[in-house]
Each structure stands twice: as C-alpha cells, then as structure tokens.
Amino acid sequence: MNEFYSMSGLPGAIGAVDGTHIPVQSPGGLDAEIYRNRKGYFSINVQLICNSHARITDVVARWPGSVHDSTIFDNSRVRAMLETGPRNGYLIGDSGYACRQYLLTPVVNPATEAERKFNAAQISARNCIERAIGILKRRFPALKYGLRVKLANTLPVIVAAVVVNNIALITGDEEPPEDEELGEFIERLQQDGYQVNFDPVEVGPPTGQLTAASTSMRQAVIQSHFN
Secondary structure (H helix, E strand, C coil): CHHHHHHHCCCCEEEEEEEEEEEECCCCCCCHHHHECCCCCEEEEEEEEECCCCCEEEEEEEEECCCCHHHHHHCCHHHHHHHHCCCCCEEECCCCCCCCCCEECCCCCCCCHHHHHHHHHHHHHHHHHHHHHHHHHHHCCHHHHCECCCHHHHHHHHHHHHHHHHHHHHCCCCCCCCCHHHHHHHHHHHHCCCCCCCCCCCCCCCCCCCCCCCCHHHHHHHHHHHC
C-alpha cells in the first residue's frame, strides 16, 4: 500500500489486475470458435495481478479469448477470497471491470475535481500492470506473437513463462529491450500476408447498473483523499 501510495497518491491499493490476450493457433474441433476474441484471432485471455514493482502475484490462464475480463475475475479464486474473507485494501482495474468494494475502477464520467484527481491517481497506480505485461511479452515474444503448441500445453507454458519472468525480476535481471531483429522478422511476415501483429483487445465497461454498495469504497476514497 505504501509503495502504491508513494508512486501515485492512491491509498489502500494492494495490487493491479488486468487481462491480456495470448494468441494461439486454432485448437480445432467443435469448440474452436470460443477461442476467437473480439479482434478476430484465436487467443487465451489471461488474468494477471501485479504489485507496484510489476511483479506478477497471481495468474489465471485457462479462459478462451471470447471470455470477458470481468467474467474471468468473477470466477477467480482471488475474487472469492476478497468477497468472503477479511479485506485489508483493494485491487485496482480498468473500466472493463465492475466497480466493487474490493476492486476500484475509474469514474467513467467524472463530474467533480475530486473525481478527476482520483482517476488520475488510479490510472497512475494501474500503470504497473501495463508495464508488467509489457515486460513479460518482451521477455517471451511468443506470448505476443503467438504460441504454436497444442492447447493442452499452451496453458502450462503461459504459467511457466510468468514464473520465470518473476524469477528474473527477483534476481535483478535487466528488463528485456525491444528486439529490433524480431521486429524486422515480424514485418516480413506481415508483408507475406500473415497475421502476426496482434493489437490489445479493448473492452468497454460491463453492462448493468452500478449500485451505491458497489461504489461505496470508491466514493469513500474520493471524499477522504481527493476532495
């Protein structure tokens, strides 16, 4: 919490959550299309949670690309723990998630200066998960440009990559730079007509009305720290 507060001014945050799509080849069979995401390619939608140092503290790698980030979170062990157990702090996520007492999202249409300040602090704190995903995919470019192994092997490969990436961060290994040779290789594949440049899948806020109970923690933080 102290580290999140020091870098963003947002109090009470214990982690940042987001989903990222790992491109895969078509698994084939009757259920293949559930792996096709909104951008039109086959993927695994992986949920990651990280701390303020971009170290990944939780990974869920088992959902097809067509599944929404909020659905994955709602069915995760972390949500069950936050929902039923004692809580000390909250996660932060983008507007693809529903606002909860234990998961604070940005105010979609901020109407006051306090809400705008909260959004700025929340976005600043959430930057660590975007950085964590970037480091992971630069260290293991196959997670960005596509895994070409059987589906049964794809999920443990993703988790193993997360573990090895964490070990590299813990031991002080340098962050991987952008690979210029890889970029040139990808560009040649694009020129040959292959789909290899997979853009992030943008998602809108979940459908449904927000209630006073679901936004009460966010409102309390805004009133006490940003008003």
